[in-house]
Amino acid sequence: MSKIVRTTAQFLTPAILLYGLYLIVHGHVTSGGGFQGGAVFASSAALLVVAFGSKHVAAFLKEHHLVVLSSSGALIFIGLAFAGMGVTFFYNLFVGSPLFGNIPAYGSNPEDIWTGGTVPLMNFAVAMNVVAGLSAIVIAMGLALRIR
Amino acid sequence: MVFACAALMRPFGTPPSMMDDYIINNSQQETGTNNVVSAVVFDYRGYDTLGEATVLFLTATAVIMLFRDRKGEGTN
Numbered sequence: 636m637s638k639i640v641r642t643t644a645q646f647l648t649p650a651i652l653l654y655g656l657y658l659i660v661h662g663h664v665t666s667g668g669g670f671q672g673g674a675v676f677a678s679s680a681a682l683l684v685v686a687f688g689s690k691h692v693a694a695f696l697k698e699h700h701l702v703v704l705s706s707s708g709a710l711i712f713i714g715l716a717f718a719g720m721g722v723t724f725f726y727n728l729f730v731g732s733p734l735f736g737n738i739p740a741y742g743s744n745p746e747d748i749w750t751g752g753t754v755p756l757m758n759f760a761v762a763m764n765v766v767a768g769l770s771a772i773v774i775a776m777g778l779a780l781r782i783r
Numbered sequence: 784m785v786f787a788c789a790a791l792m793r794p795f796g797t798p799p800s801m802m803d804d805y806i807i808n809n810s811q812q813e814t815g816t817n818n819v820v821s822a823v824v825f826d827y828r829g830y831d832t833l834g835e836a837t838v839l840f841l842t843a844t845a846v847i848m849l850f851r852d853r854k855g856e857g858t859n
Contacts, residue, residue, distance in 0.1 A: 713833065
């Protein structure tokens with residue numbers, strides 16, 4: 636693509652990554668979550684493929700790294716689900732513990748961030764899965780279509 | 784049968800509100816999550832999210848499998 640598109644992509648990519656990270660790590664407090672933030676995060680990969688070409692992006696976002704990231708996200712998610720197996724599958728066992736264990740008061744209080752039990756960790760695991768999966772899809776299709 | 788079910792259905796806009804009232808009142812106490820949508824998606828309906836994550840993972844695997852360079856000439 637032209638120099639204008641490449642420069643604009645260079646300016647926009649950090650902002651997109653920061654917004655995606657905000658959506659992921661604040662998923663248990665405000666709207667957003669692993670799926671939405673992961674999709675925003677992976678859209679920067681699409682922007683980079685369009686601006687710089689798929690060969691260039693695939694040189695530093697390797698397929699086997701993305702596959703490892705996606706699989707480990709799915710495994711962490713299932714592991715957290717099985718961790719509550721003493722009570723039920725998907726039992727939230729971190730409520731009341733020092734790790735994300737605050738119990739908020741009834742009503743709207745978004746300033747209390749250290750809450751949620753396993754929910755923030757599951758958000759992060761799902762985000763790893765979604766980011767790596769969608770980026771791998773975009774890069775594989777870009778390589779197949781030879782976008783440069 | 785269909786007409787009988789349609790006649791016996793609850794009026795539109797007044798859902799049977801035991802489940803959602805329970806979740807709205809107790810999710811902050813039970814899951815410690817301020818965002819009730821997150822509490823439902825990752826805690827009460829965790830199975831659903833597990834299925835979604837699995838579908839996305841399988842989709843990524845299938846797309847990589849289909850679009851892989853056959854001659855091995857790419858960096859992929």
